[in-house]
Amino acid sequence: MxxxxxxxxxxxxxxxxxxxxxxxxxxxxxxxxxxxxxxxxxxxxxxxxxxxxxxxxxxxxxxxMTEPEFPPQVPPHWMSYIAVDNVDQRAELAKQHGGQLVHGPMDIPNVGRFCIVCDPTGATVAFMTPQGGTA
Known part of the structure; x- marks a missing residue:
């Protein structure tokens, strides 16, 4: 791929x-x-x-979804992942521009590095720098 x-x-x-x-x-x-x-x-x-x-x-x-990672008040949901060139840098930029860091950044072995952010409107999305980088 x-x-x-x-x-x-x-x-x-x-x-x-x-x-x-x-x-x-x-x-x-x-x-x-x-x-x-x-x-x-x-x-x-x-x-x-x-x-x-x-x-x-x-x-x-x-x-x-299991506790404690997903408390009972977190409903089932689809999470979308956006490819980024540098997840740590993009997480910081998200915070600088009114977003909140919800989780991470952290590594997933053999997959990449990701974080979950909430944009200023309250929508949640994940950023991922895949192992091997972006094109």
């Missing part, structure tokens, strides 16, 4: 408390399938979502 360009949306993730129900829904409605990747805790799988006939490349991810 080609490297994402700085500023482009590069990934989407469904955060849900009932991943089995979500998988069943999207399988029935869209024909999505998935494969499981072990998470760092060794118990919770990360679901790599695939389209019918789409091969091994995933189109999105799915993750089960």
């Amino acid at each position: 080609p490297k994402p360009r700085h500023g482009e949306f590069m990934w989407n993730e469904l955060m849900t408390r009932d991943d089995e129900r979500a998988l069943e829904f999207f399988n029935k409605v869209l024909g999505w399938t998935h494969s499981d990747w072990p998470m760092g805790d060794g118990k919770t799988p990360y679901r790599l979502v695939k389209t019918p006939g789409g091969g091994e490349h995933g189109i999105a991810g799915m993750m089960k």
Whole structure:
């Protein structure tokens, strides 16, 4: 797959408390399938979502929301990731221009470095510098 360009949306993730129900829904409605990747805790799988006939490349991810990382008041949601050239620098710029840093920056082994920011209107998005950089 080609490297994402700085500023482009590069990934989407469904955060849900009932991943089995979500998988069943999207399988029935869209024909999505998935494969499981072990998470760092060794118990919770990360679901790599695939389209019918789409091969091994995933189109999105799915993750089960657990406490304390996701308190009960955080609803299930889709998180979009925007590719950036330098996640630490972009997190600082977001704060300088009225945004809030919600999480990170932190590394995801073999994936890249990311943070979650909230823009001045209250919308949340993730910035990601993928391993190998941007185009």
